[in-house]
Amino acid sequence: xxxVTKLSASEIAALIADGxxxxxxxxxxxxxxxxAEDGDVHAxxxxxxxxxxxxxxxxxxxxxxxxxxxxxxxxxxxVKDVMATKGVPTTAASKILEGWLPPYDATVVERxxxxxxxxxxxxxxxxxxxxxxxxxxxxGPTRNPWDLDRIPGGSSGGSAAAVAAGLAPLxxxxxxxxxxxxxxxxxxxxxxxxxxxxxxxxGLIAFSSSLDTPGPFARNVLDAALLHEVIAGHDRRxxxxxxxxxxxVVEAAREGAxxxxxxxxxxxxxxxxxxxxxxxxxxxxxxxxxDALVKLGAEVVEVSCxxxxxxxxAYYLISPSECSSNLARFDGVRYGLRVxxxxxxxxxxxxxxxxxxxxxxxxxxxxxxxxxALSSGYVDEYYGQAQKVRTLINRDFTAAxxxxxxxxxxxxxxxxxxxxxxxxxxxxxxxxxxxxxxSNLYGGPAISVPCGLSxxxxxxxxxxxxxxxxxxxxxxxxxxETTQAALVAPAR
Amino acid sequence: xxxxxxDEVAHLARLARLAVTEDELDRFAGQLxxxxxxxxxxxxVAADDIPPTSHSVPLTNVLRADEPEPSLGRDAVLAAxxxxxEDRFRVPRILDEEE
Numbered sequence: 209x210x211x212v213t214k215l216s217a218s219e220i221a222a223l224i225a226d227g228x229x230x231x232x233x234x235x236x237x238x239x240x241x242x243x244a245e246d247g248d249v250h251a252x253x254x255x256x257x258x259x260x261x262x263x264x265x266x267x268x269x270x271x272x273x274x275x276x277x278x279x280x281x282x283x284x285x286x287v288k289d290v291m292a293t294k295g296v297p298t299t300a301a302s303k304i305l306e307g308w309l310p311p312y313d314a315t316v317v318e319r320x321x322x323x324x325x326x327x328x329x330x331x332x333x334x335x336x337x338x339x340x341x342x343x344x345x346x347x348g349p350t351r352n353p354w355d356l357d358r359i360p361g362g363s364s365g366g367s368a369a370a371v372a373a374g375l376a377p378l379x380x381x382x383x384x385x386x387x388x389x390x391x392x393x394x395x396x397x398x399x400x401x402x403x404x405x406x407x408x409x410x411g412l413i414a415f416s417s418s419l420d421t422p423g424p425f426a427r428n429v430l431d432a433a434l435l436h437e438v439i440a441g442h443d444r445r446x447x448x449x450x451x452x453x454x455x456x457v458v459e460a461a462r463e464g465a466x467x468x469x470x471x472x473x474x475x476x477x478x479x480x481x482x483x484x485x486x487x488x489x490x491x492x493x494x495x496x497x498x499d500a501l502v503k504l505g506a507e508v509v510e511v512s513c514x515x516x517x518x519x520x521x522a523y524y525l526i527s528p529s530e531c532s533s534n535l536a537r538f539d540g541v542r543y544g545l546r547v548x549x550x551x552x553x554x555x556x557x558x559x560x561x562x563x564x565x566x567x568x569x570x571x572x573x574x575x576x577x578x579x580x581a582l583s584s585g586y587v588d589e590y591y592g593q594a595q596k597v598r599t600l601i602n603r604d605f606t607a608a609x610x611x612x613x614x615x616x617x618x619x620x621x622x623x624x625x626x627x628x629x630x631x632x633x634x635x636x637x638x639x640x641x642x643x644x645x646x647s648n649l650y651g652g653p654a655i656s657v658p659c660g661l662s663x664x665x666x667x668x669x670x671x672x673x674x675x676x677x678x679x680x681x682x683x684x685x686x687x688x689e690t691t692q693a694a695l696v697a698p699a700r
Numbered sequence: 701x702x703x704x705x706x707d708e709v710a711h712l713a714r715l716a717r718l719a720v721t722e723d724e725l726d727r728f729a730g731q732l733x734x735x736x737x738x739x740x741x742x743x744x745v746a747a748d749d750i751p752p753t754s755h756s757v758p759l760t761n762v763l764r765a766d767e768p769e770p771s772l773g774r775d776a777v778l779a780a781x782x783x784x785x786e787d788r789f790r791v792p793r794i795l796d797e798e799e
Contacts, residue, residue: 311776405757418755447762448755521739532716539717541789546782549792558792560719572718573728576709577735579716593742595752600745602753634731635738651756675756 213374217283217431224282231264231282235326238284242375250350251370253289254297255329263326281324286376288367289330292411300413301345302335304538304545304566314411316422316439323438331366335568337415339363340640344570353697358624361391368395371425372697379425384416386644388423389656393619393668396658396695398432399425403676404651405450408443414534416527419648429686433461460679464686470505475612478512486621489662494618497659497669500691513604518597519646525581525594532578598649605650609674614684617643619656619668653678657685658695703736
């Protein structure tokens with residue numbers, strides 16, 4: 209039997225469907241590999257071995273009973289610890305939720321279970337999804353399988369590292385400003401942010417509600433599309449869920465895999481070309497990527513999006529504002545930590561002591577920043593102005609998509625950086641999301657696909673598409689993938 | 701000139717119910733000043749006549765049928781609480797003075 213930890217999700221599903229291997233054998237093989245190797249990587253915060261074996265056994269029983277299996281039945285998946293999993297610890301990598309057992313499943317988790325995927329456990333992340341390196345996890349960082357002294361990206365660093373290290377063939381992340389795509393890029397995996405509203409936020413512990421989007425990580429574009437199709441679709445429990453059919457992403461990925469983009473127009477954003485601070489090696493890999501798109505038959509043209517350079521400041525006003533409001537729910541009353549309740553202190557004192565002890569530095573910084581941006585006297589200058597700039601960025605996208613089918617850029621300005629190199633200066637950390645944030649503000653889908661190496665470390669190409677045209681994005685990504693050698697992290 | 705003072709950060713922390721330490725105040729004041737300086741250029745954009753966007757999905761008044769459904773069980777919810785008594789959340793003292 210071939211080693212299932214080296215296969216793609218669709219290959220694993222095919223082996224299970226034809227009886228070459230049982231779902232329980234697959235789950236056990238992954239659980240063994242996690243036990244042996246995750247000590248180094250620390251992709252997981254919690255392993256649910258019993259739950260995984262039970263889910264796998266159910267798939268094997270269904271197959272034995274002659275039931276038709278879904279396209280990912282029996283395939284293991286790792287889930288970011290920001291998604292609620294019934295009865296399974298969910299912390300958002302924060303001390304304030306240590307020990308919390310959610311009484312319900314997120315919609316994404318419900319759909320993973322209904323599709324017969326096998327949830328291996330919960331992955332590490334920056335606390336409450338705020339960060340680009342997983343260094344802000346309260347439980348210690350995840351290490352990049354390509355170089356254990358470097359960050360795996362963030363905030364979904366654990367989900368990215370799990371796939372890169374072969375500890376899971378698929379994983380779920382969330383993307384608010386680039387938290388799926390940037391870790392995808394720096395770990396050599398495919399990371400996809402669906403259209404905002406295309407995947408449900410129900411059961412996703414909220415950071416910035418107008419931006420938060422769950423999405424897939426995988427080893428290749430087709431696998432990402434298969435997982436996308438499983439988790440996407442309207443959910444009446446999320447009032448911002450789009451009541452439309454899921455775009456035909458799997459079909460588009462298969463079509464793209466034929467390697468023909470003739471007739472498609474792809475835009476390169478002029479303003480990204482002049483961005484300071486992008487590493488020369490990243491730009492070089494990206495330029496070869498653009499050349500590859502031309503060889504596939506695409507017409508590549510330059511487009512101007514003049515307000516993209518204001519996306520980063522707009523994001524760092526909008527998302528902390530929403531975060532300061534969302535995280536008010538952690539008050540030490542209904543769930544999670546409570547500190548200092550000695551019978552003498554007031555509710556307000558206990559609340560302040562609980563939040564001080566339970567939140568890490570980056571979360572506190574963003575709560576204070578958001579409180580400032582929303583405070584009387586500043587709200588028009590900061591939050592209000594950022595919302596207007598958001599409109600202008602949306603207009604840039606709309607105008608660009610009148611000229612082209614999709615936009616491309618590097619995913620992130622730099623390869624995986626060494627631990628500690630950006631934690632001292634929050635502004636330096638925020639630059640990781642320079643190219644990914646515009647799509648979050650606009651809401652359209654965007655994906656990172658491996659695009660060669662720089663200094664031996666993975667680079668990502670980002671493909672951005674119009675809202676609810678996730679299919680266009682997968683087609684371009686799958687075609688581009690045919691021009692690239694697969695990136696496989698060095699074995700340890 | 702700094703965009704935000706240490707006293708302002710202390711005031712904001714109080715508003716946000718964060719009992720920050722003196723060390724944190726020193727550190728956050730400098731860091732938040734750096735962040736605010738870097739985002740201040742948002743003011744360069746001439747946007748007076750531009751309507752704000754709060755959300756990328758233009759949906760309003762999303763409704764669903766008003767059908768009763770079972771909610772989460774009381775015990776399941778209270779099991780997650782830091783403290784409960786008599787089937788209720790127990791909270792710290794709310795009134796300032798002894799009754």
